[in-house]
Amino acid sequence: MNENLSEIGLVGLAVMGQNLALNIADHGFRISVYNRTSSKTKSFVESNPDTPGGLVGCESLEDFVSSIQRPRKIIILVKAGEATDAVINSLLPHLGKGDIIIDGGNSKWTDTIRREKELKEKGFHFVGLGVSGGEEGARFGPSLMPGGDLEAWETLEPIWKSIAAKVDPENGKPLEGAEPGKPIEGGFPCSAYIGPNGAGHYVKMVHNGIEYGDMQMICEAYDMMQRLLGLTPPEMGEIFSEWNQGSLDSFLIEITADILKQADPRTGRPFVDIVLDTAGQKGTGKWTSVNALDMGVPAPTVSEAVFARCLSAAKEERVAAESVLSGPEHSFSGDKVEFVKAIRDALYCSKICSYAQGFQLMREAQYEYDWELNFGEIAQIWRGGCIIRAAFLQKITEAYERDSSLANLLLDPYFRDSIAAAQANWRKVVATAAEHGVPIPTFASALAYYDGYRCARLPQNLLQAQRDYFGAHTYERTDEQRGNFFHIDWPESERVELAT
Secondary structure (H helix, E strand, O other): OOOEOOEEEOOOOOOHHHHHHHHHHHHOOOOEEEEEHHHHHHHHHOOOOOOOOOEEEOOOHHHHHOOEEEEEEEEEOOOOOOOHHHHHHHHHHOOOEEEEEEEEEOOHHHHHHHHHHHHOOOOEEEEEEEEEEEHHHHHHHOEEHHHHHHHHHHHHHHHHHHHHOOOOOOOOOEEOOOOEEOOOOEEEEOOOOOEEOHHHHHHHHHHHHHHHHHHHHOOOOOHHHHHHOOHHHHHHHHHHHHOOOOOOOOOOHHHHHHHHOEOOOOOOHHHHHHHOOOOOOOOHHHHHHHHHHHHHHHHHHHHHHHHHHHHHHHHHHHHHOOOOOOOOOOOOOOHHHHHHHHHHHHHHHHHHHHHHHHHHHHHHHHHHHHOOOHHHHHHHHHOOOOOOOOOOHHHHHHHHHHHHOOOHHHHHHHHHHHHHHHHHHHHHHHHHHHHHHHHHHHHHHHHHHHHOOOOOOOOOOHHHHHHHHHHHHOOOOOOOOOOOOEOOOOOOOOOOEEOO
């Protein structure tokens, strides 16, 4: 093996690509880098001359590929979709059989399934790598969710487990303190083989869907406190800081506290008050919702979080509607301290339901796509590095350790008891919001999901009867075995039941 050759390569030196390359080099791996704009490559390498592994800048794809040890391992970090396909096609003439192409972008899992099949037929390995953690995670340790064949995973495993975020193996808390050139040593690495073809990108998509739900739930807690209780952003910042010391301990709660305490650099007003209330999205939350609908899996909390962003985008319409549509006044006369505790309970219960929906979706996906997912392991690698990292995920890990075939997180004793203890406050918050006209779509949908899931009999018996009436869609009977279908001949006066 030529020691002058790099152990891995990376194409795409936007912020994520640069940070991931530095992370790899910090762990002692020599890495070649290429960017379409060669001046960017040169500037990046010259700005980082002292990484432990070393950065090798390349001006042409041919030089880039030839600078990497075989089997070559090449990470692509460019815009998902056509741009990724274009880079793959430009690389192929320079690669040899057995080389590994890794897509580290937010690609749709169906694209990854297609690419893996096409490249396998040509003799290449293709890995769809879910990467979560943003810029900081990429630089000092992300959560990594690789999908592909086992041979590719075994080749990449030493690198992935080195550069991934690390958590305490006992309590699951992230290990912090990494600096440039001085990565975290020891700990449990937040990376594991997810499954074949598109499994890694699928799990990353569900992670992002759950992230949508988490963020919207936090926003609803904030909105209740500002609208009903009249709390200032700094006051709410202190509340979120307090919440971050308990069972809600998480990256998103932590940054929310920081944001709420921040003053606007221009005006000195609370920063959050000058941010326009229109939220963007890149599509992964929508993909999660659409896929849930396609597979018939209830994921209403994630979907409501997506719709909340859509509604926020209609800013001008909402401004106009405020002056013409009536609603109740925001006047609260109860105990504010106690109601803050109730909001906290509502947030925690809703969070449990949102994650339950996400894990249900992954459970069904493995049947749809012929995967075998390890849900406890997925929860483990989400404990550090990723955006939804939280103490809460240790509880999910423990739930699947107790029962690896758990049908729904709501059925685990810890989560069952947690909701039992807090649901009175949860219901109080949802009812109070409805009475005062405060929109809380994820809190309310999560509660409806919980109440629906715990009901042995739902009103869809009437709905199915309606379907049989106007469309002859048949029905099953409560006094017959499942799988036997019947139809009433509704237009006939005698309305005879027919077996189908």
